[in-house]
Amino acid sequence: xxxxxxxxxCIIGLGYVGLPLARLFxxxxxxxxxxRNPDRIDELKAGKDHTGExxxxxxxxxxxxxxxxxxxxxxxxxxxxxxxxxxxxxxxRNNHPxxxxxxxxxxxVGRVISPGDTVVYESTVxxxxxxxxxxxxxxxxxxxxxxxxxxxxxxxxxxxxxxxxHRVETIMKVTxxxxxxxxxxxxxxxxxxxxxxxxxxxxxRVAEASKIIENAQRDVNIAFMNELAKIFxxxxxDTAEVIEAASSKWNFIKLKPGLVGGHCxxxxxxxxxxxxxxxxxxxxxxxxxxxxxxxxxxxxxxxxVDLMNRRGILVKGADIxxxxxxxxxxxxxxxxxxxxxxxxxxxxxxxxxxIVDPHADPATAKRxxxxxxxxxxxxxxxxxxxxxxxxxxxxxxxxxxxxxxPGGVVYDVKSTLSVGQADERL
Numbered sequence: 001x002x003x004x005x006x007x008x009x010c011i012i013g014l015g016y017v018g019l020p021l022a023r024l025f026x027x028x029x030x031x032x033x034x035x036r037n038p039d040r041i042d043e044l045k046a047g048k049d050h051t052g053e054x055x056x057x058x059x060x061x062x063x064x065x066x067x068x069x070x071x072x073x074x075x076x077x078x079x080x081x082x083x084x085x086x087x088x089x090x091x092x093r094n095n096h097p098x099x100x101x102x103x104x105x106x107x108x109v110g111r112v113i114s115p116g117d118t119v120v121y122e123s124t125v126x127x128x129x130x131x132x133x134x135x136x137x138x139x140x141x142x143x144x145x146x147x148x149x150x151x152x153x154x155x156x157x158x159x160x161x162x163x164x165x166h167r168v169e170t171i172m173k174v175t176x177x178x179x180x181x182x183x184x185x186x187x188x189x190x191x192x193x194x195x196x197x198x199x200x201x202x203x204x205r206v207a208e209a210s211k212i213i214e215n216a217q218r219d220v221n222i223a224f225m226n227e228l229a230k231i232f233x234x235x236x237x238d239t240a241e242v243i244e245a246a247s248s249k250w251n252f253i254k255l256k257p258g259l260v261g262g263h264c265x266x267x268x269x270x271x272x273x274x275x276x277x278x279x280x281x282x283x284x285x286x287x288x289x290x291x292x293x294x295x296x297x298x299x300x301x302x303x304x305v306d307l308m309n310r311r312g313i314l315v316k317g318a319d320i321x322x323x324x325x326x327x328x329x330x331x332x333x334x335x336x337x338x339x340x341x342x343x344x345x346x347x348x349x350x351x352x353x354x355i356v357d358p359h360a361d362p363a364t365a366k367r368x369x370x371x372x373x374x375x376x377x378x379x380x381x382x383x384x385x386x387x388x389x390x391x392x393x394x395x396x397x398x399x400x401x402x403x404x405x406p407g408g409v410v411y412d413v414k415s416t417l418s419v420g421q422a423d424e425r426l
Contacts, residue, residue, distance in 0.1 A: 007189060010034055010080035010112075012105045014044065014070070016263075016333065017122060017157040018086035020053050020168045026068035028193050032077050033070045034108070044070045050361065052332050053161070078112045082189065083119040085109065085134075086157060088263060095270045095290075097126070099133055106134040110141025115149045120186055122157040124215070124268045126275035127208040130154050131178070151182035154204045155190060156211030161262070162331025172196045176207035215268040216286055221255055222265070223289035226296055229257035229426050233303065240415040240425055256415060257426050259300070259338035259389070260293040261327030266336045297341025300426065304342075304385060304411050305349065307424050311409055313384050315349045321383040321403060324390020325357040325365065325373055329414075332359045339389045340369050342413075354378065358394050377403060384408050391416045 007029050011022040014035040022033040035041055043050065047060040054062075062068045071077065087101040102123055109119050119138065121130050135146050144150055155175045160166050173190050175198045177183025187200045201207040229239045239257060247254045260266050269286050276283045308315050327337040343353055355365075356374045365373045382405045388395065391414040400410045400421055412422035 004029075004188060004192060007082050008032075008080045009082045009084060009189075010077040012083060012085045012108060013087035013101075013123075014040055015086070015088065016051050016053055016161050017159045018084075019044070019049060019051065020159060021084065021086060021122070021157075022068060023054055023058060023062045024169050024193050026062050026065065029067065029082075029189075031068050032080060033068065034072070034074075034077050035070070036072060036104075038072050041070045041072050050332065051161070052359075053159075074108060074112055078114075080112070081114065081117045083109050083113065083117065084122060084155075085119065086122045089123045089125055089267075089271070090263070091267050091270045097271045097274055099125075099129065102129070102134060103137055106137035107141050110138040113138060113142050113144065113150050115144065118151045118153065118182060118185065120153040120155055122155055124156060124211050124264065124271065125208055126212060126271040127205045128275070130204050130208060147178050151178050151185075152204070153177040153182060153186040154207040155186065156207060156214075158214075161333045162328060169193065170195050172199055174199045174201055174207050174210055176201040176204045178204060212268055212272045215265045216272055216289075219260060219265050219269050219293060220285055220289040221253070222258065222260055223292045225255045225257040226292055230299065233426075238425070257296075258414060259296050259327070261336040261338045262333060263335045266290075266293065266327075266338075294338075297338035298345045300387075300389075300411075300413055301342050301345030303424065303426070304346070304387060307409055307411060308385060311407065311423075313407065313409065317352060318350045318384040319352045319382070319405070320346060320350060320354070321377070321386045322353065322355045323357075323377075323386065323388050323395055323398075323400065324392055325355050325360045325371075326390055329391045330359065330393050332361060334360055334365060334368065340371075342387065342389065343371065354381070354383070357390065358392060382408070386410045388412045388414060388417055388422070390414065 009025050009029050009031045011018045012034045014033045022031050025031045047056055049059055085105045087105045089102060090098045092098045135152055139146055153176050155173055158171050173194055175187040175190050177186045187198050191198045232239045232242055246252045269290055273283050273286050305315055325339045326334050346353060355371060356377055358375045360373050362373045365371055383403055384405055386400045386403050409423040410421060412425035415425040
């Protein structure tokens with residue numbers, strides 16, 4: 001199958017990755033978006049997207065164009081011949097890779113795939129998952145043979161939730177295929193809708209590896225900045241000022257310390273860490289980076305308590321306001337947010353903690369974290385401490401000091417507030 005006019009695409013998994021991909025491909029091909037969650041399908045059919053990745057206009061326009069539909073029924077995706085899997089790849093409570101969603105999606109593909117069809121995986125995995133874990137499931141479920149009856153590829157997702165500049169259509173995508181012919185087909189399909197083209201990797205394993213190191217590299221780099229913040233805080237030096245000074249050198253890589261949450265940087269390195277040990281390699285730098293970054297929420301809480309003590313604020317029963325709960329700015333995604341760690345650490349001292357976030361869904365926060373969230377600052381309430389935890393654009397010009405009791409303090413996790421606004425910053 002080499003004629004692009006015959007391509008009929010099914011996107012399996014309609015979250016932050018799958019939905020933008022489905023919308024983009026529907027500009028060129030017939031697309032069915034498949035998801036097991038009926039509430040998600042109903043929401044999308046109504047032209048709504050709670051992730052905020054697509055505006056109502058973008059989604060409704062795509063639906064009205066007639067090339068995009070949504071379904072929870074496998075019989076409605078059997079006529080497709082190009083399947084793209086974009087389901088989550090989480091870790092369990094012990095930080096071991098959990099391939100359950102990926103295996104389930106592979107079983108779905110196995111039930112509907114036909115001879116000559118192609119399946120492409122976008123979910124972040126360690127090298128080897130596509131061909132060692134997923135393809136055997138498709139073979140077993142379908143009764144067909146890999147690279148004889150059906151073909152596969154891997155094109156790692158590069159979605160950055162909340163980023164309105166680097167969207168799926170504007171980024172370069174890595175592609176790969178299980179045979180030279182399938183690699184060309186997959187590359188052509190993706191290239192036909194991408195403004196900046198593709199990079200065709202030599203194999204599926206190379207493509208898988210390229211994705212996993214993208215996030216592991218950022219994790220290690222941020223961990224270094226977090227370690228510097230700890231050092232300079234102990235020395236009484238403002239880390240943000242140090243970074244600005246160092247940035248005057250042309251080849252200094254300017255990064256900031258901070259909380260590392262979300263479904264990518266805080267999760268994906270564990271996939272490579274586990275696989276490396278299977279091959280007898282102990283990935284000490286990545287392990288140390290994960291340990292350091294995972295502990296930054298509790299470290300921030302310690303710094304806040306220390307600041308309160310130094311300013312003579314009674315910690316026990318203190319009124320604390322936390323501005324921002326999502327894992328990053330201007331985005332509703334709360335997966336693995338480390339602000340939750342700040343809250344749990346501070347609850348040892350006080351239950352009077354108010355969390356405000358204009359982007360977070362209160363029902364989701366209550367269900368996943370057992371906390372109550374407000375979308376605006378409660379009126380006529382003053383606090384002993386305000387923690388600026390997430391740099392949402394709505395907070396850019398807000399006067400946080402107006403929310404303080406006399407003698408109260410502001411702690412700036414993101415180091416984006418002016419020195420006059422913040423009493424201390426990470």
